Amino acid sequence: MSETVIVSLAERSYPIHIGPGELKRAGSLLKPLVLGPLPVVTDTNVAKIHLANFLLSTEDAGLDARPIVLEPGEGTKSFAGLERLTNELLHTGVGRDGIVVALGGGVIGDLTGLAAGLLKRGIAFAQIPTTLLAQVDSSVGGKTAINTAAGKNLVGLFHQPRIVIADTAVLQTLPRRELLAGYAEVAKYGALGDRAFFEWLEANGAKALDGDNSAMVRAVAHSCRMKADIVARDERETGDRALLNLGHTFGHALEAATGYSDRLLHGEGVAIGMALALQLSVKLGLCPGQDADRFMRHLKRVGLPSSIADVSGPRPSPDVLLEHMAHDKKVKNGRMTFVLVRGIGQAFTTSDVRIDDVRALLSA
Numbered sequence: 001m002s003e004t005v006i007v008s009l010a011e012r013s014y015p016i017h018i019g020p021g022e023l024k025r026a027g028s029l030l031k032p033l034v035l036g037p038l039p040v041v042t043d044t045n046v047a048k049i050h051l052a053n054f055l056l057s058t059e060d061a062g063l064d065a066r067p068i069v070l071e072p073g074e075g076t077k078s079f080a081g082l083e084r085l086t087n088e089l090l091h092t093g094v095g096r097d098g099i100v101v102a103l104g105g106g107v108i109g110d111l112t113g114l115a116a117g118l119l120k121r122g123i124a125f126a127q128i129p130t131t132l133l134a135q136v137d138s139s140v141g142g143k144t145a146i147n148t149a150a151g152k153n154l155v156g157l158f159h160q161p162r163i164v165i166a167d168t169a170v171l172q173t174l175p176r177r178e179l180l181a182g183y184a185e186v187a188k189y190g191a192l193g194d195r196a197f198f199e200w201l202e203a204n205g206a207k208a209l210d211g212d213n214s215a216m217v218r219a220v221a222h223s224c225r226m227k228a229d230i231v232a233r234d235e236r237e238t239g240d241r242a243l244l245n246l247g248h249t250f251g252h253a254l255e256a257a258t259g260y261s262d263r264l265l266h267g268e269g270v271a272i273g274m275a276l277a278l279q280l281s282v283k284l285g286l287c288p289g290q291d292a293d294r295f296m297r298h299l300k301r302v303g304l305p306s307s308i309a310d311v312s313g314p315r316p317s318p319d320v321l322l323e324h325m326a327h328d329k330k331v332k333n334g335r336m337t338f339v340l341v342r343g344i345g346q347a348f349t350t351s352d353v354r355i356d357d358v359r360a361l362l363s364a
Contacts, residue, residue: 001214003221007140007228009235012160016140016228018221020169020213023053023128027061030126033099033162038065039092040101041085041112043072046130049173054103054128065101066092070108074260077107077146079155085115099124099162105131106138106266110156113144117159127164131174132182133267135166136189136223141231141241147260151327152252158236166224168216180303181267183209184247184274186219187304189226191274191295192246195345197222202298209302243347246339247273253324254308257316264311271304272311280353280361281340291343308362318362322355 002019017029030038038058042051047069058065068088070076094100102112102125109127116125127139145156171179183205190198201219208215227244234241251266251273258264275296281287299306308315325336335351336358342348 001217003217005221005224005228007160008232009160014161014163016164016166016224018135018166018168018224019217020167022165022167023050023170024057026054026128026165027057027059027063029163029165030058030099030101031061031063033124033126034063036064036095036098037093038063038099038101039068039089039094040065040103041068041070041089041108041115042103043070043076043105043108045072046104046108050103050130050170054101068092070111072107074107074147077111079146079148081111082115082118082146085111086119089115089119094119094123096120096123099126101126101128102139102161103128103130104134105129106134109134109139110144110153111146113142113159113161114146114156117144117157122159124162125159127161129164129166130170132171132179132220133185134182135168135171135220136182137185137227137244139164139166140224140227141244142235151256151324152260154327160235164224166220168213168220171216172211176303178265178267179209181265181271183302184267184271184299184304186223187295187298188244188246188270188274189223191278191341191344192243192339192347193345194222194226195343197226198295198298198344205298205302242337242349243339246341246347247271247275247277249273249325249328249336249338250276250321252328253321254311254316256324257320258311258313263313268305268311271299272306272308275299275306276308276361277338277340280338280358281342283357283361284340284353287341287343291341295344318359321362322359325358 005016102109129135129139142160145153247270251269278292
């Protein structure tokens with residue numbers, strides 16, 4: 001049932017091992033890459049459920065794993081969190097020829113990857129993502145970053161992992177809301193470049209979310225394969241890789257406006273952002289209305305939000321959202337860049353969007 005996807009980047013290529021039970025193989029998979037102590041960075045939530053199994057695996061492989069346990073949540077993905085982590089990594093004695101493991105969701109993966117990229121001018125790291133969102137998105141492709149008061153992921157660097165180990169069985173321990181948030185990124189791949197995959201998700205996505213192992217492995221593997229292909233073509237996001245930001249310009253603004261709080265998880269913001277991107281595409285005469293309706297129906301069917309009204313608490317004003325969007329790292333020459341669609345599976349980027357049209361959409 002397991003699958004392996006290769007991210008092809010010449011001498012920096014690396015495998016993504018996907019399937020139930022991969023965490024038990026982590027030690028043997030990591031062993032050829034490890035010299036000296038093996039720092040493993042995680043958070044308190046993940047540590048309670050998965051750290052013991054990881055340590056058993058590394059012990060069986062004869063590795064000297066040294067856990068660093070951080071607080072969970074976006075607040076850890078900050079300058080203060082980066083300073084603490086780099087200091088703790090230095091205390092483990094990991095060398096420039098060593099490797100650091102990120103065991104957790106996107107916050108741990110992003111922060112650990114950035115710390116590894118900076119430490120001693122760059123040491124290797126491994127991703128062991130424990131959330132669906134991290135398995136299909138943030139653990140693959142080498143983007144690492146922290147958040148600042150000005151916005152999300154504005155300070156970071158590209159630092160590719162040496163290996164990704166995605167155990168789909170660990171997803172069964174996730175709260176339903178977090179699992180659904182990760183599914184938004186799975187649906188994104190269908191929306192941006194593979195209509196047939198989206199149609200497969202319409203028939204099988206709910207099964208994957210409800211515990212069908214083969215369906216989940218296929219969903220994760222296909223998502224990773226699509227991302228790996230895009231990263232191989234455009235590692236530094238000068239072209240096609242920007243398509244992976246479908247829904248993110250709106251979604252990041254919503255996250256910022258809600259204070260990166262539990263009011264809105266990242267994947268929920270992406271889901272709403274994708275719905276807005278499709279609606280904007282319809283408004284501009286680029287996309288058939290039935291495609292936008294079909295996509296939003298699928299989000300609702302699996303239990304994801306699809307409009308700003310679905311966010312709990314006071315509704316962010318259009319001006320506040322536009323201000324956050326203006327600080328987005330995808331702004332070029334003072335113009336916002338949007339990922340829009342000509343239909344499900346046909347995404348493209350453009351800066352030719354009038355702000356008045358965006359404001360009208362956000363006001364609806």
